[in-house]
Structure formats: structure tokens, C-alpha cells
Amino acid sequence: MINKLVFENLKFRPVRTTLSVFAIGVEVMLMLTIVGISEGLLADSQQRARGVGADILIRPDGSSAISLSSAPIKEGEAKWVATQPHVTIAVGSIVVPVSGLTTMTGIDFSEFDRLSGGFKYLEGGPPRQSGDVVVDRYYAQEQNLKVGSRVTLLNVKWRVCGIIEEGKLARIVAPIRVVQDATANTGKISQIWVRVDDPKNIRPVIAALKKVWPARPIYSMAEFLSLISPSNVPGLTAFIRVIIGLSVVVGFLVVFLSMYTAVLERTREVGILKALGASPGFVVTMLLRETVLLAIFGCLIGIALSFGSRYLIMTFVPGSLSQHIVPGWWPVAGAVAIVGALLGATYPGWRAARQDPIEALSYE
Amino acid sequence: MNNAGIIEARALRKVYRIGDVNVEALRGVDLTVQRGEFLTVVGPSGSGKSTLFHILGGLTPPTSGQVLIDGRDLSRISDAERTELRKRLVGFVFQKYNLLPTLSAADNIAVARFIAGRDGNHDEDFQQVLELLGIRHRLNHKPRALSGGEQQRVAIARAIVNRPAILLADEPTGNLDSKNSEAVLAVLRDLNERLGQTILLITHDPSVAAYGHRTVHILDGRICSS
Numbered sequence: 001m002i003n004k005l006v007f008e009n010l011k012f013r014p015v016r017t018t019l020s021v022f023a024i025g026v027e028v029m030l031m032l033t034i035v036g037i038s039e040g041l042l043a044d045s046q047q048r049a050r051g052v053g054a055d056i057l058i059r060p061d062g063s064s065a066i067s068l069s070s071a072p073i074k075e076g077e078a079k080w081v082a083t084q085p086h087v088t089i090a091v092g093s094i095v096v097p098v099s100g101l102t103t104m105t106g107i108d109f110s111e112f113d114r115l116s117g118g119f120k121y122l123e124g125g126p127p128r129q130s131g132d133v134v135v136d137r138y139y140a141q142e143q144n145l146k147v148g149s150r151v152t153l154l155n156v157k158w159r160v161c162g163i164i165e166e167g168k169l170a171r172i173v174a175p176i177r178v179v180q181d182a183t184a185n186t187g188k189i190s191q192i193w194v195r196v197d198d199p200k201n202i203r204p205v206i207a208a209l210k211k212v213w214p215a216r217p218i219y220s221m222a223e224f225l226s227l228i229s230p231s232n233v234p235g236l237t238a239f240i241r242v243i244i245g246l247s248v249v250v251g252f253l254v255v256f257l258s259m260y261t262a263v264l265e266r267t268r269e270v271g272i273l274k275a276l277g278a279s280p281g282f283v284v285t286m287l288l289r290e291t292v293l294l295a296i297f298g299c300l301i302g303i304a305l306s307f308g309s310r311y312l313i314m315t316f317v318p319g320s321l322s323q324h325i326v327p328g329w330w331p332v333a334g335a336v337a338i339v340g341a342l343l344g345a346t347y348p349g350w351r352a353a354r355q356d357p358i359e360a361l362s363y364e
Numbered sequence: 365m366n367n368a369g370i371i372e373a374r375a376l377r378k379v380y381r382i383g384d385v386n387v388e389a390l391r392g393v394d395l396t397v398q399r400g401e402f403l404t405v406v407g408p409s410g411s412g413k414s415t416l417f418h419i420l421g422g423l424t425p426p427t428s429g430q431v432l433i434d435g436r437d438l439s440r441i442s443d444a445e446r447t448e449l450r451k452r453l454v455g456f457v458f459q460k461y462n463l464l465p466t467l468s469a470a471d472n473i474a475v476a477r478f479i480a481g482r483d484g485n486h487d488e489d490f491q492q493v494l495e496l497l498g499i500r501h502r503l504n505h506k507p508r509a510l511s512g513g514e515q516q517r518v519a520i521a522r523a524i525v526n527r528p529a530i531l532l533a534d535e536p537t538g539n540l541d542s543k544n545s546e547a548v549l550a551v552l553r554d555l556n557e558r559l560g561q562t563i564l565l566i567t568h569d570p571s572v573a574a575y576g577h578r579t580v581h582i583l584d585g586r587i588c589s590s
Contacts, residue, residue, distance in 0.1 A: 001471075001474060001475055001478035002478070004467075004471060005464075005466070005467065005475065008466035008467055008471075009466050011466070012465065012466040268462070269464055269465070269466075271462075272462045272463075272464060273464075273475075273479070274447070274450075275421075275423065275450065275456050275462070276450065276451070276456075276475070276476050276479050276480075276522075277447055277448065277449075277450035277451030277452075277476075277479050277480060278447070278479050279444070279447050279448075280447075282479065356424075357423050358418050358423050358424055361458065361462060
């Protein structure tokens with residue numbers, strides 16, 4: 001009976017119910033979208049690194065697996081690495097930020113072809129002139145670029161000569177010399193991709209390189225890929241926690257307002273129930289069940305909305321952002337929504353439970 | 365009728381504090397209602413009859429005095445016990461019907477049974493009551509689809525579904541036209557005569573009071589004639 005009362009209450013005020021559910025849904029979507037973008041961006045980084053086909057990655061002193069914003073390694077060091085035992089190829093690349101999270105990579109295309117088998121061109125082909133650049137499908141879609149389009153990056157006017165399949169090295173790739181010169185890093189690189197003759201030689205080669213550069217992060221690719229995770233991104237875990245905290249606050253405020261007005265609106269109904277002998281516990285239980293139901297519906301809407309936000313991101317900004325659907329976070333988002341909603345219903349529920357039946361019955 | 369009153373009120377006083385002023389709503393009311401009696405309390409607005417209704421219904425405690433309903437002293441019980449008492453001992457009928465707008469007529473009656481901890485199935489006697497009230501065919505409708513008279517008859521059904529010791533009715537015809545008023549009052553008299561339901565009806569209208577066995581008049585918080 002109490003469930004029927006709850007359902008009928010929700011059905012009786014469809015606008016309030018819809019708005020409350022939608023507001024909780026937005027809260028849940030916010031959480032799932034932020035987490036989904038974090039995981040999506042990291043997964044993209046992993047995929048691009050994996051797509052290079054190297055066995056070892058050498059990064060500059062003091063860098064982490066995630067951050068890379070300078071080019072302090074001398075180009076000659078890559079050439080030296082290539083001469084070491086069991087090393088079949090070593091290719092240096094320079095990575096420079098372009099805007100926001102987007103970076104541009106400079107590389108020697110012929111060396112990269114030897115390392116990875118080369119890019120898969122969907123349109124056009126590799127650079128033939130110094131101002132040529134290739135971009136991946138997502139960046140081209142986001143920036144509305146085609147082969148022959150002009151684009152200004154790093155204060156250089158580039159001509160798009162090829163559009164490549166995503167998932168290899170970077171979204172924007174240009175000849176290394178041009179990128180080095182454009183960023184005043186002539187002769188410098190950011191990292192060295194290394195392939196060895198046999199996977200069982202990865203460890204010995206790393207050990208040998210570590211003797212030469214003890215302070216330099218040198219990863220096997222398996223190790224490097226495992227390090228690309230939220231816990232290794234400075235501030236990301238804290239950022240996600242802040243978003244969850246804000247979501248709790250938003251959920252609390254939405255439900256507080258909704259239930260507070262509902263309790264005021266239903267003062268007379270609460271009075272009727274109390275006149276019939278309903279205890280304060282009955283009234284609170286009714287309101288809390290209503291709240292939990294709103295939160296559950298809101299959660300389902302939020303999950304559906306997260307598919308919508310993914311669609312929008314992958315349609316309009318696929319080159320800048322990537323969002324994963326994160327089913328593992330659905331229970332977390334649901335729990336956060338329910339906790340926020342229950343906190344929001346606490347005071348209105350307490351107020352309703354304490355309502356004097358006589359005053360409530362005379363309420364207009 | 366025996367001599368042991370189902371309602372025994374002795375020296376009932378109720379003082380409300382409104383701002384800085386004490387308002388004495390009841391100034392020593394003595395009242396006895398016998399089991400099976402249909403008593404009407406008549407008084408003008410502000411006479412204290414609604415306060416008496418609230419105290420007898422366990423909705424508010426008296427400031428002083430004693431009130432026994434079916435042998436239980438309402439003046440010495442806690443709020444929780446008073447809530448418990450309202451489930452079974454007292455049934456209310458209000459001027460504004462006070463049905464839950466979200467529920468059908470049947471569910472409005474069922475919710476009273478549920479709160480009293482009884483199952484949702486109505487026994488045969490209650491089916492007869494529904495027949496008597498003439499609302500059986502309207503039970504699946506929500507209050508907004510019912511006329512005032514029908515709503516009040518649903519409210520009466522809800523009030524007696526748990527077989528309360530007394531049925532308290534506060535101006536039950538106050539919002540009804542004369543035809544529906546007569547129908548509702550006839551139903552109350554039938555309930556009293558056929559089922560022996562004790563009824564205490566409060567009204568300001570002497571013609572309504574005529575339906576009871578006995579009428580008491582209340583004025584300025586005191587019973588002035590019986």
C-alpha cells in the first residue's frame with residue numbers, strides 16, 4: 001500500500017517528478033561523462049602508443065608516463081640507441097602542445113614506416129613538402145579538414161596532405177624537422193621509440209640503457225601502457241572526486257528543493273495520514289521511498305544521457321575528446337545519486353513527520 | 365445503552381498560546397456520550413466545538429482535565445500512543461472530506477486499513493456498509509471524479525473501516541448542498557441505527573443537529589445546555 005501511495009504521488013505531479021528525475025539524471029550524466037572522458041582520453045593515448053609498434057620507450061629525465069611537454073633529448077641519442085646490441089630500430093619523435101589537450105608530433109616518416117609499418121591513409125598520402133601535415137580521421141572531422149585544406153598550427157600554415165586512420169602515434173603528425181624548427185627545438189626530440197630483435201631481449205636492452213641513463217624513465221611498452229591510468233595523471237583522481245562531491249551537492253539541492261516543496265504542497269495529505277493514525281515513521285518512510293525512486297529513475301535517465309553526451313562528443317569534438325561508456329561506474333553514480341537525494345529528503349521528511357495534524361488539516 | 369459512557373470528558377480545558385496572548389478555547393467541559401448514541405454538538409463559530417473535536421479525536425491533548433474514550437485516558441498518553449489510538453478507536457469525518465487526491469476511493473479506504481495494520485480485504489459486513497453508503501460502483505474513481513456527496517460518503521466509509529469505537533464528524537455537511545446533506549446525514553443515522561455506531565457530530569446548523577438522539581450546545585468554551 002505504501003508503495004502504491006508513493007507511485008501515485010509521483011504520477012499525480014508529473015511535472016515535478018519529471019523535473020526532479022531529469023535533474024538527478026543530469027547529475028549522474030555529469031559524473032559518468034567526466035569519468036568516461038578521462039578513461040576515453042587515456043585509452044586513446046594507450047591505443048596510439050600501442051599502434052607505434054615499438055618495444056621500448058625512452059623518455060626525458062623527470063618526465064612521467066603521462067606528461068610530456070618538452071624536447072630535451074638530443075637527436076643523436078636516438079641514433080646511438082639504434083646502434084646498440086639487439087636494437088633493430090630507434091626513432092625519435094618530438095611532441096608539442098597545440099591547444100588544450102591536443103598535441104602535434106614530429107617524426108621522420110620513412111623511419112616511422114620501418115618501425116610501425118606506416119600510417120594507413122584514408123585520403124591523400126605522406127608529406128612531400130616541408131609544410132605538409134597529416135591528421136587522423138577524428139581531428140579532420142572535428143576541424144572539418146580535407147586533403148588540401150590549410151590549417152595554422154604553431155604559427156605555421158600547414159597543408160593537409162593526408163588523412164590517416166586513428167590509433168597510431170598522434171592525431172597530428174608532421175615531418176620532424178619542420179616541427180623542431182617551428183618550436184625552436186632544432187636537433188632535439190621528446191622521446192625515443194625502440195624496437196628490439198626479440199621480445200626476450202627487451203629486459204636486457206632496458207637494463208643496458210639504464211646503465212647509461214640511470215635517471216631517465218625507460219619503459220617496456222607493456223609497462224608504459226599500464227602506467228597510462230587515472231591514478232598516474234596528476235590531479236585526475238582528485239578532479240573526479242571533486243566532480244562526485246559536486247554531484248552529491250547538486251543531488252542534495254535538487255531533491256531538497258523538490259521534496260521541500262512536495263512536503264509543503266502535501267501538508268494537508270500528511271495531515272490526513274496522521275489523522276488516520278500514521279506514525280512519523282510511516283510519513284518519513286513514504287517520503288524516503290519516493291526519494292529513492294526518484295533517484296533510481298534519475299540514475300537510469302543519467303545513464304541514458306551519458307550515451308547522448310558520448311554521441312555529441314564523438315560527433316562534434318572527436319579530435320579533442322573521447323568518451324567511454326563506463327558501466328563499472330554506474331553503481332557508483334547510482335549510489336552517489338541516492339545518497340545525495342536521501343540527504344536532500346532528510347529535512348523535509350523530518351519536517352513532515354513533525355507536522356501537527358490539526359495545523360496540517362487546516363492548511364490551504 | 366448502559367451507564368458507562370464510551371466518551372467521558374471531565375473539566376476539559378484547552379488554552380492556546382497565540383503570540384503573547386493565551387486564548388482559552390475550552391473552559392471546563394463535562395460531557396458523557398453513551399455507547400451507540402448519536403450526539404450532536406451545536407455551537408457558533410469560535411465556541412470551542414472544533415477544539416473539543418480535536419481533543420476527543422486524540423489530535424491534540426487537553427491543557428487540563430480528563431478525557432476517557434472507551435476506558436482509555438487520552439489526557440495521560442504520549443503523542444505516539446495518541447497516534448496509535450487514532451488507528452482503531454476513532455474515525456474522522458471532516459467538512460472538507462480530506463480524501464487523498466492521489467488515490468482512488470477504494471485505496472483511500474484501504475490506506476486507513478493499512479495504517480491500522482489490517483489486510484486490504486473488506487469483510488462481508490463492510491461490503492454491506494459500502495452498499496448502504498451507495499458508493500460501491502464509484503470505488504475505482506479518484507476524488508476529483510466524485511461529487512461532494514460521494515466524497516463525503518467515501519470519507520465516512522474510510523472512517524468506519526477499522527470499526528472505531530466512535531465516529532467523530534466535524535461539520536460533515538458544511539460543503540454540501542441540501543440534497544447531498546440529507547443523504548449524508550441519512551447515512552450517518554443508518555450507521556448508528558443499523559450498526560450501533562457511536563457518533564459525535566459537530567455542527568453550527570440546528571437542522572443538522574436534529575438528526576441526533578441528543579444535542580448539546582457549546583458557547584464560549586462551555587457546554588451550556590443539553
